Structures are given as structure tokens and as C-alpha cells.
Amino acid sequence: MKKKLIVFFLLLLVTITYGQTERYIYETSVNPDSINLVSMKHERTFLDIKGDKSLFISESKLIKDSLMSAFRHEDKEDHKMKGKDLQKVSIKKASEPAFFENYIIKNIPQHQVYYYDRVAGREIYYQEDRPLKWEITDAKENQNGYPAQKAVTNFGGRVWTAWFTKDINISDGPYKFSGLPGLIVKLEDENGDYKFDLVKKIKIQNAFEKPVDPNAKQSTRVAFNGDKAALMLETGKNRRLPEGYEKGGMNFGGKGHGGMRGGGMGEGRMNGGRGMRPDGSNDGAFPMHDAGLGSNPLKNNESQNPIELK
Template sequence: MKKIIYCILFFLIYQVALSQTHRFFYEVKFLNDTINKEYLEDIVVLDVNPENIKSYSNNYLITDSMRQKARSELSFVQPIFKNKISKSINSDAFKNFESIYNNYYSIETEDKMIWTISSEKKEIGSLKVQKAETDFGGRHWIAWFSTDLPFPYGPYKFSGLPGLILKIADSQNQYEFNFIKNRNFKETQDTSFFLEVYYGFFKPIAVSEKQFAKLKMDYYLDPYSDVKSGREKVTFYDDNGIEKVPNFPQMTSDMQKMLRENNNSIERNQGINYPVK
């Protein structure tokens, strides 16, 4: 990714009366695969609206932009950082949006953060920032926030400090977010195509955390159950485009291996302990 450049037009943030959506962009680098030690990178968006905040991968915005311009079949830019959330202003209740295969779910969680604010200060770009720490999601986090920016938020669910979080990382350096730029919009930005409804097709099914954990485990144990049962019609082809009979045992083994490897959730205490058969 490009070298992080801090926006010199930060003073525009103060034009609260003229803006309905304050959009902040963060570069995220995270250890997705703890087995093969694979780090991934993405851009994460934070939208601060009059009534709510939202956070999601910038690739959803790219796909949505292509959709609005497209005159033919829509292309999708897949998100690398897959976590999508929203919450009402002055609430600690988050909606977490997750997909499993062709199903889309919303899971409500209470995520109030208790911060310890340090006297330690430094500068990020031309802004003075202050250090704060919290324990959240099974990780210890270190944040740097600026009281010059009147937004008590940061990327993902991080919130509750007296200023915008510009940098935050966990103590094991498995997740790190760095602010890169911002934009202000006079009208509240619409995210219904990819957040509230998944790519315009799938409305989220509300489930509890316990129910969602079971759904993830059920999918892991038999990821092709709908296809094998005939509930979903899928035709498989080889590399030459010739129809073939699927090898479900091998396909299941490959899928389970991928799920085990890509299981380093940002909220580590919410991860699924997938069994090895």
C-alpha cells in the first residue's frame, strides 16, 4: 500500500454543521493466518453520521461505485477485512454483520470499552496525540487519539475516548490500524446496498452470539450440505470447462483447512475452536 499520508485538510472536520457524514479511512494490517504467519492489508472506513456510526472495508464502497456506474454484469471487489458493524450514537450495542455461504446474519453485542488514559503524548503528522489502553476481545490494545478532533470513535468498534483514534494496535502486533485520510459529505451516505442488505439481495437474519457460533460450526462440519442434499443446485466443472462429479470429501477437507487457517479473529475470544478430523 501507499505510504501513509496524513491529510492536511483536517480543519474541515470542524465543519460539523455543513456535513452529515464524516468518513475516515484507516489502513489496517492484520495476521489473518497464524499457522502460515500470513499478514493481509486493507482500507477500513469509519462513517460518523448524525444518528449512527458504521465501519467496513473500503472495497464495499468500490463495488458499490461500480454498481452505480455499471451497464453490464456487476463485478465485485472482495473485502480483505471482512468485519462490518454499526451502532447508534450514544449506545454500546453494536450490530455485527456476518455472512456464511449464501446466508447473511446480524448479531447484536454489547461492547463498552474501559480505557486507561496515559499522560504520554507524541505527534502523528502535525497532530498531537495521547496514549490510551484497553482490554477488548481477548486482546490488549494501545491507541493514540487526538482531542483536537471531536469524535470519540475509531476504526471498527473502538470508541469512548475524548477524541478521534488515529492509531491503534494490539500488544502482539497482530492487528494495527493507522488513519490515512478523511472526507466530509453534506448528505448522509447510503450503505444499504452492502451493509444493511448484503449486495442488495440478502437481508440479515437476526441471531444471538450463541446461535451464530453454532451456525459457523455446522458449516465447518459439513460446508456442502445444501449441495449434497439437493437444496441448492450447483454444477461443477474441471479446468477445461467439462462438467465433473464433485469429490465432496476432498472439497470438505480443503474448506475445513482454510477455515482453520483463517481463524485469527480481531475479537479473539469470539473465535471458533474448529476440530481437526
């Protein structure tokens, strides 16, 4: 009987541990405009690790998605109350401008990285096809409270310096970065436009998990912007035109057309005044998140200083 109890509690402990999510909180600094002298923007980003998978998401995006998830289930009283509580606590935070309005899912052992975005209310994703090639140096320092070792890589047209610690035996890090023999506790590019500093580690019993979207469109990294533009065009064709719309043209100087505010073009602009070419591609103005969700200074400047230059 005693042995059975021991086995039972061991299994319970394993179940509880596996059900927990380890959240690594990074203080993230972004230079929204590398051309002009502007102050750095700051936001918190989370690396949630559960089992052999991880989710990289900004605090603002997490709050927005949690609110949306709660409101989708408002027919259930408990979810309704949860949604109201979230709204009271987080509505201000959710409305703050954020740079990382996308999210990244990694399969850690297989080194698979999936980049998710949303455009015109439709989810779209691709699998990263550029493996990181790290040069691990002999340099060692204490970084953000951990003994760390320096590594360098060239990714997305930028040279990145990472400091990883073997004290946390997880081969992962913020954004798309992983593959080192330990967790990345500090990461920055050579120009100082992007900085990720690990500031805290917590355990969460019931962390928000991104729901599976069966209608998500799979793309490739190369075709991603073109597929996003095509989704916007497709959504525009399927939406009812507003009253007063004149055939033969669109008034881009007025308010949003085609009922696409919040899902495409709004307030007569599309990503800072630039848009799609006739062939359906874009001119680089499409940011890394849902286009046309209102005025957002970080989104508008992202085309000037993207985290990946190529």
C-alpha cells in the same frame, strides 16, 4: 424578507451538513498468520460517520456492495450506467483479497455496536455485549498528524493500545473500538498483528449506505458461529442437487455440491478443509465473513489469526 432569507440559508446549510458523510480512512495492516513468518497484508478501511451513527467497512467490501446495489437496480438506466462505471473503475479492486469482509454499525451516543456478516446469501448480525473498559494514560504524542493521548484496553483476548485525539470530537474508531473522548487515530494490538492508522479525512455528499435487510437473522455473539452453520445447512437443504449426485453420500473431493458454490461449500473445501460438527456447530474454521466465496488467502488464514481470540 432579509431575515427569512437568512433563516432559509441556515436551514439549507444544516440540511447539507447533515446529509454529508465524514469518511475517516485507515491504512490497515493485518498479519494473516501469526504462526508462520509471512508478510503483513494491507488494505484500506473506512469509518463513515453520519449524524450519530457510523459504519466501519473495508474499501473492498464497500466496492463490492456498491456494485451489487447498482446491479440490483439495473432496470433503471441511471443505475445501469452507474453500475457500468463502477465496474470499469473498481472491478480490479473488488477482486482483491480482503480481511474485513464484514461490516460494523455503531450507534455512537448509546455505545451500541452491531456486527454484520453474510453466509450462504443471508445476512446475520449480533449486538456486541462486551463493553470496552479503557485505561486512559497520561502519555501524549503526535500520532498521524494529530495531538493524541494514549489509552489501553483488553478486548477479544488481546491487549490494544489506542491513540485518540480531542481535536476530532467524535467518540469512535475503527472496528468495534469506541468510547474514548475523541477519535482514535492509531490502534494496534500488543503483538502487532493488527494496526489501524488514520491517513485521511474526507467529506462525501452521497456516500453508500448499507440497505436494510428485512430478512436478516438476529443472533448473539455466543451463538453466532452456530447460527451461521445452521444457515449453511438450511441453505444446502433448500438447494437443488446437481445432476450425477449419488444418494447416500457427497463427494467432497470434487467441485462444489448442492449448487452451493458462492454461497456455501465450494471446490471440495469449507474454510480450509475444516467444517461443521454433527451437532451443527463448527470447529473454529468459520471466518468472520461469507463462507465459500472462492479462494481467498486472507480468509483461509483468518482461523489462524482471528482479530478476536475469544
